[in-house]
Amino acid sequence: MTRPNSKIAQEVAMRRTFGIISHPDAGKTTLTEKLLLFGGAIQTAGAVKAKKAQRHATSDWMAIEQERGISVTTSVMKFNYRDYEVNLLDTPGHQDFSEDTYRVLTAVDSALMVIDSARGVETQTEKLMAVCRMRNTPIITFINKLDREGMSPLDILSDIEEKLQIECVPMSWPIGMGKRFKGVYNLYKKEISLFNPGEDSKPKDVITVKDLSDPVLDTLLGSQADELREDIELLEGAASPLEMRHYLSGSQTPVFFGSAINNFGVRELLDAFVEMAPAPSPRATTTRMVSPEEESFSGFAFKIQANMDPAHRDRIAFVRICSGKFTRGMKVMHHRLGKEITISNATIFMAQDRSHVDEAWPGDIIGVHNHGTVKIGDTFSAKEPLKFTGIPNFAPEIFRRVILKNPLKLKQLQKGLTQLAEEGAVQFFRPVNAPDYILGAVGSLQFDVTMHRLKAEYSVDAIYENVNFGVARWIRCEDPKKFAEFEKKHSHNLARDAEGHLTFLTTTEWQLGFVEEQWPDVVFLKTREAD
C-alpha cells in the first residue's frame, strides 16, 4: 500500500468498512469468526457464538431472540489485518429484521456475499443484493461449504449472474467438492492450495504450478487434474477478466471458493478483500459530496440500539464517521435539533469488548450514548450544516392495531412507540380520523419484540388486533387543490407516521394500483429518506 501524505489520508487509506450479506445458515457467523481469528480480535473459535449466547443470558428483551434461536442484534467488530484497520458491521440474518440490515448497509463501503454451495442464491441474499445495488456497493463473493456436495461451480456462477444480475469473475476454482474436494486453484497466482480438513492452510499446502500442463498437477490430483484443466479451459473462454472499475461500481464480483468451517480459503479471501475493497468513499449530502479526507468531522447515525447493557437501560447510536477526525470530548452540531452536543463518552466496538474511544477516523463506527435525542439518519458535523442522504425508511408490509389493556397508560404507550420508532424497531401510524395506533413492520417478529419491550421498558400492557391494511405509501402532491380533494375522498385511508408524514394505507397492491390510476397527480412512495 503506498502511503498518502496527510495523516487523515493515511488513516482513510488503511480502513475497510464492510458488511456480510447472506441467507441464514450460509455460514456468515462461521466466516465472521474466522476473519476475527485472523485479525487477532479473538483467540479461540467459538467465541462469536459464545458471545451471542452470553448476550442472550444478560439481556432481558432478547429472551425472544433466545427462544427463537436467532440473532436480533447488530454489532460492530473492529480488527486489524496486515496494515489495515477493518470494521465489520454485522447484520441480523433473520429476514424479519431486514430493515435493520438495509440501514447497516448504508454505513459500509463494500460487502462480502456468502453463498452456500449447495443452495445457491437464496431469497434473503436477493433482497440484500437489491439494497446493495441502490448504492452500487462493491461486492466480493465467497462460495462456502465446498467440503459438502453442492451445485457445480459453473451452475452456482450462472445462478448468481441470473438472479443477482452481477457478472461473476472467479479468482479461484475448486478442485472437486464434497468427499472429492482437493483444494482450490488460484487463477491469478497460478497456485494450488491443498485442502486439509480442519486446518488453516500452511505454506507447504500451497503449490505453485507453471501452467496447467505441469505434470505436478497429475501427481497431486490424479484423475482430477484433467477435470481441472477442462474446467479452466472452459472458464477462460467464457469469463471476462476482472476490471477494478466494474467491481467498484458493483457490476462485477470477484468470486472465491472455500469452506469457512475448515478455515479453508478464508485467508486468501481476507488478503484479496483488504487489497481490493475500497477505502471509505465520499458520501452524498443534500448540499454536496463530502470527502473522507476533509479535516472537518462529520458522521451519521445508522442504527440505534437499546439495552446493550440491561443494567443501564442505555441507548447507543451507532455513528459512521464520514470525514475528519473524531476526538473524545468533541463538540459537534446535531443538525436536526440545531444544537451543539459534546460527545464525551463515545465507544468503539471490538470483537469481544467495547472501550472508550479517544480518536477515530472516517470509516470507523463509534457508539454514542444518548437518551432519546438521536434518531436514525441524524447527521453530526463540526460547523457546516450537512444532511447525509440515502438512509431509507421502507414502507411496512404488515400491520397491527395496538389496543391498550389499561387506557390510563396512553402516555407511556406514546413515549414507548415514539422511542421504538426512532430506533427503527417498528413504525407507527395515526389515522387522521381515528385515535388509533397502527403499527407497521416488515417482519412479524418486530411486533413480538415491540410488545415485549413495551411491557418490559414502559410498563404498557397491550394486545394486537388485526387490521385490514397490507400496503403503505408515503404521499406527495405538487397541486394543493388536487391534494385537498384526494385527502377528502380518502380520509379513511390516511394516517400520519411517527414524524408526521402523510401516509396512504390500503388493503392490497391491486387496490393501490387502482387509486394510483385515478389520482395521477399524487405520488405514492415506497421508501422515504429519514428526516
Ligand code: G4P
Ligand atoms: P449463519 O451465520 O449464516 O446463519 O450461518 P452459521 O455460520 O451459523 O453456519 C450455519 C451452519 O453451517 C452451521 O452448522 C455451521 O457449522 C455450518 N457451516 C458453516 N461453514 C461451513 C462449511 O464450510 N462447511 C460445512 N460443512 N458446514 C459449514 P450448524 O450445524 O447449524 O451449527 P453448529 O452446530 O455447527 O454451530
